[in-house]
Amino acid sequence: MNLTDKVEDTFRLLSPQKKALAKLGIETVADVLFHFPHRYGENFEQATIAELDFGKKVTIYGRLKSLDTGKTFRGRRPIAKATISDDNGSAKLIWFSQPYIAKMFHEGELVRIEGTVSKKKSGDLFSIPNPQIERVQNIPEIGEKNSLFSNVSTAESGALPLHPIYSESHGITSNWFFHAVSKILKSGVLEKIKDPIPPEILQKYNLPSLKTSLIWIHAPKRLADAISARKRFAFEEIFYIQLQKQKQRTEIKKSKAFKIPTGADEVKTFTDKYPFDLTSAQEKAIATILADLKRDFPMSRLLEGDVGSGKTAVAAAAVYAVIKCAPKGRSSGRLQVAYMVPTEILAKQHFENFVRYFVGSGIQVGLITGSACYKFPSKIKPREATKISRSQLAKWVENGEIPIVVGTHALISKSVKFKHLGLVIIDEQHRFGTRQRKNLAQKDEATPHLLSMTATPIPRTLSLTVYGDLDLTLLDQMPAGRKPIITEIVLPNEREKVYQKIHKEIKSGRQAFIICPRIEEPDSTKIGALYAKSVKAEAKRLREKVFPDLEIAEIHGKMKPADKEKVMKDFENGEIDVLVSTSVVEVGVNVPNATIIVIEGAERFGLAQLHQLRGRVWRSNYQSYCFIFTDSPKPDSIKRLRAIQTAKNGFELAELDLQIRGAGELTGAKQWGISDVGMEAIKNVKMVEAAQKEAQEIIEKDPELKSAPELAKEISERDKIHFE
Numbered sequence: 001m002n003l004t005d006k007v008e009d010t011f012r013l014l015s016p017q018k019k020a021l022a023k024l025g026i027e028t029v030a031d032v033l034f035h036f037p038h039r040y041g042e043n044f045e046q047a048t049i050a051e052l053d054f055g056k057k058v059t060i061y062g063r064l065k066s067l068d069t070g071k072t073f074r075g076r077r078p079i080a081k082a083t084i085s086d087d088n089g090s091a092k093l094i095w096f097s098q099p100y101i102a103k104m105f106h107e108g109e110l111v112r113i114e115g116t117v118s119k120k121k122s123g124d125l126f127s128i129p130n131p132q133i134e135r136v137q138n139i140p141e142i143g144e145k146n147s148l149f150s151n152v153s154t155a156e157s158g159a160l161p162l163h164p165i166y167s168e169s170h171g172i173t174s175n176w177f178f179h180a181v182s183k184i185l186k187s188g189v190l191e192k193i194k195d196p197i198p199p200e201i202l203q204k205y206n207l208p209s210l211k212t213s214l215i216w217i218h219a220p221k222r223l224a225d226a227i228s229a230r231k232r233f234a235f236e237e238i239f240y241i242q243l244q245k246q247k248q249r250t251e252i253k254k255s256k257a258f259k260i261p262t263g264a265d266e267v268k269t270f271t272d273k274y275p276f277d278l279t280s281a282q283e284k285a286i287a288t289i290l291a292d293l294k295r296d297f298p299m300s301r302l303l304e305g306d307v308g309s310g311k312t313a314v315a316a317a318a319v320y321a322v323i324k325c326a327p328k329g330r331s332s333g334r335l336q337v338a339y340m341v342p343t344e345i346l347a348k349q350h351f352e353n354f355v356r357y358f359v360g361s362g363i364q365v366g367l368i369t370g371s372a373c374y375k376f377p378s379k380i381k382p383r384e385a386t387k388i389s390r391s392q393l394a395k396w397v398e399n400g401e402i403p404i405v406v407g408t409h410a411l412i413s414k415s416v417k418f419k420h421l422g423l424v425i426i427d428e429q430h431r432f433g434t435r436q437r438k439n440l441a442q443k444d445e446a447t448p449h450l451l452s453m454t455a456t457p458i459p460r461t462l463s464l465t466v467y468g469d470l471d472l473t474l475l476d477q478m479p480a481g482r483k484p485i486i487t488e489i490v491l492p493n494e495r496e497k498v499y500q501k502i503h504k505e506i507k508s509g510r511q512a513f514i515i516c517p518r519i520e521e522p523d524s525t526k527i528g529a530l531y532a533k534s535v536k537a538e539a540k541r542l543r544e545k546v547f548p549d550l551e552i553a554e555i556h557g558k559m560k561p562a563d564k565e566k567v568m569k570d571f572e573n574g575e576i577d578v579l580v581s582t583s584v585v586e587v588g589v590n591v592p593n594a595t596i597i598v599i600e601g602a603e604r605f606g607l608a609q610l611h612q613l614r615g616r617v618w619r620s621n622y623q624s625y626c627f628i629f630t631d632s633p634k635p636d637s638i639k640r641l642r643a644i645q646t647a648k649n650g651f652e653l654a655e656l657d658l659q660i661r662g663a664g665e666l667t668g669a670k671q672w673g674i675s676d677v678g679m680e681a682i683k684n685v686k687m688v689e690a691a692q693k694e695a696q697e698i699i700e701k702d703p704e705l706k707s708a709p710e711l712a713k714e715i716s717e718r719d720k721i722h723f724e
């Protein structure tokens with residue numbers, strides 16, 4: 001057996017298993033080996049059903065029957081129930097508040113059950129409440145399951161390995177992985193694995209080798225071994241990412257840049273035109289950027305700041321500094337700027353902003369989105385923009401006539417090339433690699449400067465990792481004169497009172513957002529979906545029962561872009577009083593007259609995410625309100641929600657979230673391209689700092705990783721995945 005062998009050539013697979021593995025991205029033997037268990041069975045004594053006894057902790061195998069859902073007698077809590085039988089007898093299984101379990105399994109399926117036998121019988125059968133359940137392919141003989149790994153040698157001997165449990169996906173069971181992994185471990189293929197991490201580093205941080213880690217994570221004899229192995233894989237992941245980022249950093253430092261000599265005084269003549277005074281945080285950020293732009297190598301900076309902290313004003317100053325410059329060796333013409341934002345609506349808003357700044361200056365501005373292209377000024381009406389074809393716009397960008405181009409992702413599509421691209425600005429888009437940055441520019445041209453911006457509050461350890469190639473600047477100050485938002489945590493019995501308050505505000509001219517966790521009616525068979533409010537049902541209820549005299553509209557991610565745009569326009573124009581929305585749409589949209597946000601089912605959101613939602617109504621000098629509705633009046637969750645009233649900014653809340661909820665629950669943790677194991681490292685400041693330090697030292701000494709071919713291979717494979 002080889003690590004690169006295909007799974008279908010190594011194991012006999014049924015077609016649903018093939019599909020399931022493909023869906024999990026598992027193609028090779030190595031992929032199976034790197035699919036880790038998510039927990040370990042407690043290795044309770046394996047018993048036959050006849051051996052059950054009151055209060056005993058057991059693992060039993062058997063066939064499921066009489067699967068059903070129901071309600072508890074008194075509390076009306078939803079439940080799932082079933083009977084399990086083996087050759088010796090039957091027992092009852094019951095799951096409280098998890099009715100979906102009855103739908104996840106089928107009559108007659110073989111399962112492994114792990115739990116504690118109840119102190120009371122149910123009828124004349126023993127019963128096991130809330131047991132762990134997993135599908136199996138056969139019922140092992142007692143003792144057999146532990147012998148599967150018997151010829152795997154580990155540092156210790158004697159104890160039996162813990163039972164690994166892998167997350168299930170439709171078509172493939174935990175037990176399939178258990179057997180597949182045991183076959184792989186027995187095959188001796190581990191002997192062929194080379195550990196890419198230098199032994200000095202493993203020793204320094206007391207981490208097990210790759211081979212030992214693979215054994216310990218799948219077949220640990222003690223939980224401590226499994227934890228050591230996970231620690232190694234967590235370190236490994238962050239270390240590899242850091243190597244990648246540090247490598248990109250050195251590459252950028254070696255590349256040519258446009259030196260931008262524009263002075264602070266000159267930029268000030270531009271920022272003086274803003275209808276407000278810059279905060280000192282904004283001034284400092286602009287000074288830092290101007291210093292970056294003067295160096296020999298291109299800027300790579302991330303500007304982090306809460307929604308509403310005024311990042312656009314900083315970015316516009318950078319735009320101005322760059323377009324004031326002529327390309328090298330020329331007395332006329334301008335360097336160009338590409339300004340990329342995540343949605344069409346935001347692109348339009350930014351475009352209109354620039355038009356306002358540059359009206360009458362002779363500077364042209366372009367807008368590129370998937371649905372339309374515009375150019376300012378129009379030939380006929382010098383104070384207005386005009387719609388043009390994409391190819392026409394692309395031509396003017398390519399010959400350098402249009403210095404400022406705002407756009408969505410369409411901007412980096414192949415059809416657009418810049419003549420002298422001096423600066424790329426990316427608003428809220430973390431997947432933008434060095435290669436993409438170079439692709440926008442002409443070959444042989446200097447590498448453009450990069451200013452990336454984010455309002456997504458993430459913990460410092462996560463930003464050190466995912467933005468390891470960037471220098472960080474924090475805009476940690478809100479513009480003056482903005483009234484603090486009034487944030488209230490609203491319990492179910494206070495709903496009416498709050499609706500009256502909202503009604504009064506709207507009648508005096510303001511507008512409101514109502515955020516629901518879901519789009520459609522909840523599906524009661526899904527985990528945790530039971531009580532989540534949906535956009536559609538809530539909009540209907542508000543229209544009919546709560547605010548019959550107000551104009552109520554809905555918006556969510558499943559609507560067509562044109563429909564969404566129409567709703568947003570109507571909302572901006574004040575034709576809609578209340579916009580019912582999911583949390584994912586149009587973050588960052590600027591509707592200063594919307595001063596109220598209601599967040600339904602707030603206990604489902606992370607603190608940082610709640611804070612970000614709140615930021616949507618923090619945009620004017622009217623008093624703003626954020627009403628956090630929770631249906632879960634548990635003291636713990638109330639306490640957690642209270643943090644939102646006291647924390648200073650989103651980044652502080654992100655740290656709190658990380659501590660309270662854990663890395664796996666960070667908002668969109670997956671979107672950072674870090675695995676669950678890797679996210680464990682994110683919780684560990686020391687580990688992230690160590691990974692960064694080691695990566696920096698290695699790259700400094702050996703930027704091409706010539707002395708560590710295994711590491712070089714690992715990193716280049718990761719690069720490939722990232723830029724697909």
Ligand code: ADP
Pocket residue numbers: 276277278279282305306307308309310311312313455479480590619
């Ligand atoms: P974000 O950081 O979320 O991108 P924006 O740049 O959109 O924030 O700014 C939010 C609002 O605050 C805008 O209406 C902008 O004009 C205004 N603004 C920005 N800086 C200041 C300032 N220093 N004083 C007052 N208002 C400001």
Ligand code: MG
Pocket residue numbers: 311312427588
């Ligand atoms: Mg913004």
